[in-house]
Amino acid sequence: MDSSDARLARIELKLRDVNQLFHTLDPSPFRERSLDEAAEAFIVSWARDLPHKADLELLVHLPDPGADFELRAQVETAVQSHFQYLAEVKRREFRQLMARGRTSLLIGLSFLALCMIVGNALAGVGSSALFQFGRESLLIGGWVAMWRPIEIFLYDWWGVLRQERDYERLGRMPVRISGPG
Numbered sequence: 001m002d003s004s005d006a007r008l009a010r011i012e013l014k015l016r017d018v019n020q021l022f023h024t025l026d027p028s029p030f031r032e033r034s035l036d037e038a039a040e041a042f043i044v045s046w047a048r049d050l051p052h053k054a055d056l057e058l059l060v061h062l063p064d065p066g067a068d069f070e071l072r073a074q075v076e077t078a079v080q081s082h083f084q085y086l087a088e089v090k091r092r093e094f095r096q097l098m099a100r101g102r103t104s105l106l107i108g109l110s111f112l113a114l115c116m117i118v119g120n121a122l123a124g125v126g127s128s129a130l131f132q133f134g135r136e137s138l139l140i141g142g143w144v145a146m147w148r149p150i151e152i153f154l155y156d157w158w159g160v161l162r163q164e165r166d167y168e169r170l171g172r173m174p175v176r177i178s179g180p181g
Contacts, residue, residue, distance in 0.1 A: 009054035011046045011173075013039070014061040018075055018177070021060070035082045047170055056173040061180055076175035084171035090164035097160055101152035108146040115142030 015021065023034040035043075047056055058079060119135040119142075 007054050008057055009047075009050035010057045010059050011043055011050070012059045012061065013042070014180075016063065018060065018062060021075065022078070035079065040082070043170065044166065047166060052169075056169060058173055058175045060175065060177050062177060063180055075177065079175050080171050080173070082171075083167045083173075087164050087167035087171055090160055090167055094157065094160045094164060097152060097157055101149055101157075104152060105146075105149035108149045111145040112142035115139060115145075 013021070021035055021039050023036050043058065050056065060075065115138040119138040122131050122135045122138070125131060
């Protein structure tokens, strides 16, 4: 954390070359290249450990910060684009999860209603232990069908939304290059 500004949290990387940030087999132009998986994981994990209300900054330490000036000038754009793309992926994943949740809820409620109707019909036919067992089994089965929509709407969406916010935050972070730190 930068002591001059309590709202600024700094992520620092020490690299031999700026190209270490990027996936070596990615043929895309530099500005659109994917970050190396290890570099991405390091940046994301460090960002998650920093205060969530703080603005982020990525400080890349290079042995010779003057070398490859043109290439280094594009690093901020490339890093921000990478994380903005991941945020968009998580936004789509969230929308798909909510759509799957709504579909699961509709199916689950329909099945639960059907189980309750059949269970009540069984109760009307007879009151023996076998009919009671059938009625209770149908009711349990109906509620088990509600498990997935409940899981989606109570638990699953939190993680996806958190990742989206983390990536959005990383997508706004300025990148500075400096000499050995």
